[in-house]
Each structure stands twice: as C-alpha cells, then as structure tokens.
Amino acid sequence: MPIITSAYHPPHFFKNGHFATIYAGKLRKVNGVKQQRKQLVTNDNDFIDLDWSFTEEKTNKLVIIFHGLEGNAQRPYVTGSAKIFNKNGYDAVCVNYRSCSGTPNKLFRSYHSGDSDEVEFIVQHILNNYTYSEIVLKGFSLGGNLTLKYLGQHQIPSAIKAAIAVSAPVDLYGSMLEIHKRKNFIYALRFKKSLLAKLKEKQQLFPDKITDQTIKKIITLKDFDDIYTSQAHGFKNALDYYDKSSAMHTLENIKIPTLILNAKNDSFLSERCFPIEAAKNNTHLHLEIPEYGGHVGFYDTQNVYYNEKRALQFATEVTK
Template sequence: MPIVPSSYKPSSLFKNGHFSTIYSAKLRPSPKLQQERERLHLPDKDFLDIDWSFSKAPSQKVAILLHGLEGSAQRTYIKGQGRILQQNSWDVAAVNYRGCSGEVNTSYASYNAGSTGDLVAVMQHIIEKDRYSQIVLIGFSLGGNVLLKYLGERDTLPKQLKKGIAISSPLSLQGSLNALEKRNNWVYRTSFLYNMRQKYKEKMLQFPEQMSASDLKKIKSIFDFDTIYTAPAHGFDDAFDYYNKNSCLQFLPNIKTPILILNAKNDTFLSPDCYPETLASERKNIYLESPKYGGHVGFHINNSVYYSEQRSLQFINE
C-alpha cells in the first residue's frame, strides 16, 4: 500500500511540535464524555478498569481505546477520540491499564509496552458480551505499540476484530527511549519519571521485600525505572531485553489486519525507525501516514476535534 499523503495542516502555532504536544496534553479543555466504569478481574486475580461510553442508539460496533505511558481513560486524547466515535454510532471501551485507574493494582506486575495478555482478556470479555460484530483497536503512544504487537504476534485473531490504529506510537522502544533522553525532551521525561516514582512509592508499601527506598533513590531516569522495576516485575532479564522483545516493529510484517500508523514527523518522542516507509509501501494492509506536523498526540484542529480523531473515524468506517 502506498504511503498515505496527509491533509493535516495546522495553524501556525501548532506547527511547533513542542507547542502542539504540550497544549494538547495540558491545556486543551477536556471533551465532555459520559463514562461508566466496569471492573474486569483478570486471570491472575488482579484487575483493570474499563470506562465505557455508549452510542445513543444500540450499536454492534465497539472501539477499544488504549492510552499511553502513565495515562488513563480520563486523558483528554482518550475522551476526544471517544466522543467523536460515540457521536458516530460506536460504543467505546476505554481501557485503564493495571494501576492506572486511580487505584493501585494488587500484583507486583503492572503494565508495560508489550503486555498484550491483558488486551487478550479485554477482548475476550467484550466478545463474551455477544453484542458486537465489529471491534477496532485504537492505541495512543505506548498503547499503539501494545496493539500492533498484539496483532502481529498471533496466528489467529477474533473474527470480530476488523482494524487497528496506532497514533504517535514508538515502534522501536529503545529508539524512542533514546529520543526522550535528548535535551529538548527534558520536560516530558521529567513528568513521566515523577509519575513513575510516585507509583513505585505506592507499590513499595505492598511489596516491601521486592521494592525498597534504596532502589527508589536509584531511579533517576526512565531507563533506571525499567531496569529496577519493569524488567524484573514482568520477567525480563534487564531493560534491554524488555525493549528488544516488546518493540512492535519486529511484529509488523506478520500483521494481516488493516492498520493505520499515524506518526507525525515532528514528534520528538519518536526515532527514525518509527516511520517504516519501505514496509508500508510493500504491504497492502499497512497504511502509514506521517504528517509534517502534529507533535506527540497533538493533531490540533480546534478544541472540539483533532485531526487524529477525524482520521481514525474515517479509517474504521472505510
């Protein structure tokens, strides 16, 4: 499939990648979206929460939304995407990963960029409702890596699953970590690291034999966090093993489901290998759209609707 030309042309301020990223994350008014929470108990006795939004008329179509690193289903970008879907006859299941819904999860493990097992559980739970003939996946940032890995690591998928969309997604975890470590990204990694350290403190009270204040003091970067917590908690040898085994780039050639990858060229979170142009040009089901602008999940048109939200709706309805 040829590379998809993008029609996204923002106003002058939003041509700046940092401005569009920060405005969209911190300053955009939160779209109004009614959500109903459902707790899903997982096979290992842990839990995660799903925030549902329903179309006005009964629908047989549902979109599963997956948030980014240290996000939740309450984030502005989730609500914006959910609202336009709800207004266009889609039900929405916005997933909060373990420990991301405002309550510490019960197991030592939480979530990571490749933890597709919980997505399997969510899919199965929704299919068992026997209400939906069409399911689509829409993932943002880390959530995009999760859904692409999920689509590419399995030989069989539910027949109801029709399409996937990955927005501002780090297809290479190591590459994106290196990008975030650059000086111009200090504000983002500082914010991520603050939230990660806070969650480590909370979890340390649950698991004092596995987590300690001395280890917390050593966490001075995202790499440190992945070395000290993410890798051992989820069964990886070290942070590099975690990055190598979970980057979705290696799984893309196996994907048969139609997918759209929407990654802006001025997204400072992404490395050059997050734009797989050669692969997309050779495959009929991989649509790669790389607008010049958009920052990281910052495809602003106006506060009511973003380009990424319109584009996702268009792609799943095609």
C-alpha cells in the first residue's frame, strides 16, 4: 500500500520526542477502566494473566492488547486503548506477559520480543472459550513487533480482522543500537533496572542457573539479552535472538489489514524500523510515519491519544 500521510499534529511541547515519550509514560493517568483478571495456564504449566474490560452491552467484538518491554496491562497506553475500544462496542483483553503481572512466573523462561507462539496460544484460547467473531490486535513497542511477527508467521484465524502496531521496533538489532546511544541513556537505565530486579527474583528460584557473578556481567541491555534472554529462550546469543525475533523478516507474509504507526522522532527506532518497501509491496500493510509522537507518545486532546483514535478508526474502516 502507499505510505499513509499522517494527520497527527500535536501541541508545540509534544513535538519534542523525549517530552512526548516521558509525559505519556510517567505523567499520564487513565481512569474509568474496570479490569477483571483471569489466569491462563500454559501448556508448559506456567501462567499468563489476562486483564479483561467490557463494553456496556454484549458484543461479538474484541481487541487484544499487547504491552511493551517491562510494561503491563495497567500502563496508561494500554488502559487508554482499552477505554476507547470499550466505549465503541469492543470488549478488551489486555495481556500481561509472563513475569509482568506483578507475580513472578514459575519457569526459568520469561517473555521475549519474538514469541509469536505465545500470541497464537492466547488467540486460540480466546477462540476456543469465547464467541467473539471480530477480533482486532493492537501491540505497542515490543508488543507491536510481537503482533506483526505473529501475523507474518502463523495461520491467522478468520475472526482476526485487523491489527495495529504502535512504535514497533521491527528491526530489533537496529533498535538495540539506538537504545544504547547517549540520547536514550535514561530509558536504557530504567529498563535495565527493571529487568535486573526480575532476574534477581528468578535467581531465588534457579540459583544453579543464575549466579551473582552472572548478574555482575550485565552492564548493558545487550548483555542482558546475551546472558539471559537468548539462553532462556533457545537462541545462540543476543544477535541470534534479535535476528530471528525481528518482524521485518515476516512483513511480506501478512494477509490481513495491518497498520504500523511509527513516529519519525521515535528515538528507539532505527532506519530499518520504518519498512517503507515492505508496505509498498504488500497491499495489506499500511505504514504511517508521523513527524511527531516519540516512543508510544502521541499526545492528543481530552486525554484520548492519537494512536488510540487512529487504531479505532482503522479497525472500523477495514471491518465495514
């Protein structure tokens, strides 16, 4: 599809990518979303917590929302998305990845950017146990890459009608290089702090696999992926993990209407995270590159963000 001309024009301060990113992540509040948690037992005897919210009347429509790195289903960008879909006739299920719901998961493994099998498991659980016939997927950042990889790698059920990926690092290696730059020092430090805290929790369960010496070797996020992420999830090393988990390799296979919304001033994204050629060559793939938005920013009026309005608009248009 031709590249979409974006209509997003934020207020002056929110044209700064870092301000937009930090404001949306740390200062925004979303009220009025009542979530009910249901625990899903996995095939390997672990668990995934799903947080549901519902529209006022019975519906056959559902949005499944996937959060970003070290996020959860209570982050404002998740609840903001659930809220606008709930108000417009959709139930919403917000996925907490393994170890992200406030309770450590049981196994040595956790979650990662390319685990499309986990998405398939969740989707099949919903199809087998509920009566939704019109399902939309929405993923943010890591969850955006995860959503796109699922769409390009698996047989997609007919009930899934559309997907939206926001601030999606479809080139994980390039995104890793960006986040290690000085401009992203604060974000990288925050991610590392959260990941190391969880790794120390996991050390209590698996002291033979994680030692104090191992943890001391982790200086960068790439070190974390070399030492834990890749080893816990069957990859050779971090570079193998980045390559095999990047959605950019599977975009050509996507067969349902899909919107990628990546801001030009997103400091986490490399040049290859804007898959212009893939969008031009795939009639199902729509790529929108606003000048502004930061990383999962997209501030807009009345506390309803542009990515939320845009996702609902896109889903409505393609499911008519």
